[in-house]
Amino acid sequence: METTFLAGTDAPRVLAVSARDERTAAAAAVRLADRLAGDPSLDPDDVALTLAHGRERFAVRHAVTGTTGAELAAALRESALRPRRAAPVPTLVLDLGDGSAPAGTPPLPQVAEASATAEGLGLPQAAGTAAVLYGTAVWLAAHGLRPDTVLGSGPAAAAASALRGELPLADALRAAATPVGTPSARTPGGEVLVVRMGTGAAGAGVLFLDPLDPSSYARLFAALWERGFDVDCTLGRGGRRVRLPGYPFRRSGSVTDAPPPGLRPLTPHEQRWLFHDLVRSGSAAEHTLCATAVLPGPVPGAPAADAALAALLDRHPDLRTVFTRDGGRWFARTSLRPVPVTVLAPDTGVEPEALVRAATAEETFAAADVPLVRCALAPAGDGWAVALAVYAPVAGASSAGELLAEWAGLAGAPLRTATAAPA
Known part of the structure; x- marks a missing residue:
């Protein structure tokens, strides 16, 4: 705690x-x-x-x-x-304000770290203010408040630039201590919800956070939750x-x-694994089957690799399953969109762990509206390496190694060796 x-x-x-x-x-x-x-x-x-x-x-x-x-x-x-x-989640903007010096320093560990950086650089008060704002925003992000963009003016503009990834923290603090301007960002268009540092009455499109008031954090997070943000x-x-x-x-x-057109109820098997992974907040990678192989010859071109994966999915229709939400309920549907093969750059390296990470990237198996099968290729010396990953609930009776062997045959490159790899 x-x-x-x-x-x-x-x-x-x-x-x-x-x-x-x-x-x-x-x-x-x-x-x-x-x-x-x-x-x-x-x-x-x-x-x-x-x-x-x-x-x-x-x-x-x-x-x-x-x-x-x-x-x-x-x-x-x-x-x-x-x-x-239920309402669509709006674009979230964090507004650090004009960089006015706070009446105190919120005792958050991220604020202490940023303030120590400013003190170590021997910078004046304006940099300290930017450090407080930066540290508070980092704490918010660690607890689920991840804005689409960050704004600010005065010393706060430098902190906002660091939070947007445009400047290292030390450079941003130096910029806050000088009259030289720092990069700024514009408020996005469309429906926007602004979280603004400071005090004020919350409105339809603006929420306030007083960094020194514990009650303000509670009110903010409650309001964000009700607006659909998973804080x-x-x-x-x-x-x-x-x-x-x-x-x-x-x-x-x-x-x-009856489910909406194009959707079907989840099977008991799908329900079990999907709900388990949802409750565990992203444990789907633990239930991903993966196989790898190293083959001689040139790396197949993208068209041949993609065509082989499409043919594999035609042979095994369950691999086209995609989970989706409608009206707060989970359903399954059959995707007709092609699943592209990922081809890693030659300088990426072909260690088995790197290839498996590419094939089992977390966003690929995040459950909602994403393909549940993925294939990745990489050059490997005089040959090439391949990894195939499948979310276990849609793999049926096939093992990852069997599916990889099928894909390789369809790609015109029968396997020399294939090994199962844990995801």
Whole structure:
């Protein structure tokens, strides 16, 4: 658990609830309120951690703040009376403000590190202000607030430039200490939600964060959760998992209606693995089958490699499965879009680990609307190496080695050797 002012006994907690539809979300909030009211010994930190790391995240959301179980229970009951509707997640902008010197320094470890860098460089107050803003933004990012862009003016412009990756932190701090301008960014178009450093009343498109006020962090994260952002509502407080009420079971149109056109319900096998990986927040790579081989001759051209992969998917239609969400529910569909083969550059290296990482890249098996099979090639001395990765729930009875051998035959390069490799 972090030793910051956000972990103090008087600092507010955030309880975040989600469900597939408004009725279920309201009922879940009431059930959780009953559990808190009925057991005064239940630690709100344990409840927050269980909700954050032990439940699937749906589009209809409630979030409440409070310092005690009784306060949180009352807030949950009040929240259940307010309707919620799923809405598209807007573009997120972090506005560091004009770089005005704060009245103090938030005791966050990232702020201390950035401030130490400024002090080590012997820079004036303006650089210290930029360091505080930079460190606060880094803490926010570590807890799920990852903006699409960062803005700022004055010393804050330098901190924003470092956060956008345009300047190393030391160079940004030096720029903050001089009157020389630093790169700026524009607010994106379309629907935008701005998180602004400072104090003020939240509006339809603007939320505020006072870096020195623990309550401000709780209000901000609760608001972001309800707007669809998957922020860490534990605020880094820690805790342990506890048994909490589940979702109320009821038969309704949201469960029994026919799936939307082009989609099908998940099989029990798919449900088991997909939901397991969702709850574990990205453990799909653990359930990925991968095989590698080294072959002589020239590396197949992209057209031949892609055509062989397309033919393999035609032979095994289950490999075309893609998981998708619709109305807060998970479905499966058959993708007709081609899956390209990844060809690594000659200077990438062909160590088995590097090739496997390329074939099992995390974003490839992130569950939602991505192909669940991937093939990667790389030059290897006088020959070339290949790796084929498949998400186990769609592999059927075939092993990764068998599928790789099929692909190689279709590519006109029968395998000399093929070895299974753990993902």
